[in-house]
Amino acid sequence: MSGNLLQIGQSGAMAARAALELTGQNIANAGNADYARRSLALADLTPTGTVAYTQGFTAGSGVRIDRVVRSDATILFAQARQSGSDLTRATAELAGLQEAERSVEQAGVYPALVEFEAALGALRSDPLSPSLRSAVIERGQVLADSVRVGDSGLAGAAERATAEAQAGVASLNRDAGELVRVNEALLRAREGTSGHAALLDQRDALLGRMAQTAGIAVEYGQRGVVNVRLGDASGPFLVSGTTAPVPLSLQPQPDGTAAFTLGGAAVTISSGALAGHGQALTELRDARSALDAVAVQLVTTVNGAQASGATPAGVAGPPMFAGSSARDLALVLRDPAGLATAPAGAGAQSRSTANLDALRATLANGGPTAAADALLSRLSQAVAGRTVTREVLATVADSARAALSRETAVDLDAEAADLLRFQQAFQASGRVIQAAAEIFDTILGIR
């Protein structure tokens, strides 16, 4: 009998020791964001078919380690993934818009237009003055430069957004390939082992990262194997069990936006960083075409006025600006004497400013200045609005992540309590072994 007691004590000590080790593992991974808390499920060990000389009584043979339990919260995890996708989408879109706002604002398109108008106003005081005429030409040069700088800033922002989207596509494809390998390993691993739990950690880390890149829906199969669909539960498969993943790819469009295809078929991505980059690219395209409109309006207005007026030499003015978009806007009139301030037919050396006045009026009323102002207003309104959206989504994502981590993450205080508990269990099992030894000694000591 004492042999049985010895075995019970030994199994208890072993179970407590294993639990202590697992607690140590939890504590070691307290700073690991991908780690889900483990605990040990125990089962009692009852021998069947012992000889019933104690009339059916048996205390059992101790305890055995049943399985390693990994804390899991599928619904909370899905919520955290979804809100994470929304947040990365909003963040990427906001970053693109902010860059668009900065590009147009810092290029100084609006101030340059105002300075050009001011130079024209100053020329009115003395239309034949070479210095005031030169000032207009110089302001025109600055204006053309700043419009081009604004456009190249927007183009650079679009390039960066495209590059980031490309990197996102590559990382999503890599993660999908990795997930297929994890799925294969999950099928091979035995459930309830530490190895299986570690694979599940890896799987969830991959799913979390994929959700940040593009919105996904996850289906759970046996042994923790997952299928991943792009978008919602009716979307196309990205990963299906252990079959090779369908590659996602990005096609840059001629207008600067991006289109996505999954295995050759066009797909729409509605959340995640890729969706955000796509939206940012659309916004940047719109901003660029608005800036193009400003440039075209400037060229048409100023050149039209030049053609309908008379220079000091008494002839029609040559074009001042050239270009059909913001990218190729350039000042072509270098000679201050080429500015047509007087109305047509005014004769040589006229000090009349009728044509100049007409140009100033056209520029002031709904001209390129107003268009540039509208572009800046639209961008800043969009940035302000999206900032609020992003803050709201960040709060949602934070609380979803907090809810998930309450279920699955490590609490050091709880682990400290467990440490004490299992330590005591270990000591108690030691006492059981000691008692068994004493009983044995007592029996041996009978003479």
Next chain:
Amino acid sequence: MMISTLNSTLGFHRAATAQQAGLRSEAEALQRQVSTGERLERPSDDPVAAARLRALDRTERLAQVEETNALRAREELGAASDRMADMASTLTRARELAVQAANGATSPQGRAAIATEIASLRETLFSLANSTGSNGEPLFAGQGTGPAYTRAADGSVTYTGSGAPGELEVGPGIAVQRGIAGPSFLSFDHGGTTSDVFALLGTLEQGLRGATGDPAGAARDSLPGFDAAIAALGQGQTVVGTRLAWVETVETIASQMGEARAEEATAVGGADLAASLSRLQQVMTALEASQASYARLASLSLFDRI
């Protein structure tokens, strides 16, 4: 059912860091407001206010040009007014001489001397009528760029300017004629025909030198012409003086509007120093408190008790 009372250690640290970073960036934004005096760092901080500020900046910039223009108009009108005053005294002196010549007691030698002085006064008037402004442009030539009056080989003087002087914008929607064209104050109606001061003085000089045989009569005949010429010049002086006064009024209005604009710009985009500072103090207090409580909580570990 057991309610989960676990507090994720990682989550606690992450949340505390995020909160403190938020407070810190708010404090930094307030500090920036206080040090720059501007409430807006980017237009997106307040799109409506930013649009208003852009419009105000534009108006301000264009108003600066108008201010320069007004200064210019004031200079040119002032110069014109000075020259016209000189012309008036010249004309008055010529009339005195004409009265003197009309007197029968004046000797022929005296009339000859008067004729010489009249000729030189005519010369003075000619150069005054062709005087230029501070930038070298003729003052009384309208929109022309050449001299206002030219003299032919026979000594006759004709107006060679063109059109009315241009208008100059001196305020929002306010324009003023920048000068006055010569014929509008140097020409006058004399006995039903239009004449000008150069013809008047030229005829008088010729008459005194005996072109008509009655020098005293020629001098007498010229007197109504002088009266008409002085009246026309006086009218011109009044016009220029009124314009000058108007420009000064507009300058006062413009400076008041500029002040109003600056006030609005401060109200729309300026940082309220008192509010910003007290908010900064509030945020700093919250930040310090959250740092202190974080340090206290983070040091609270059950492991210390084992």
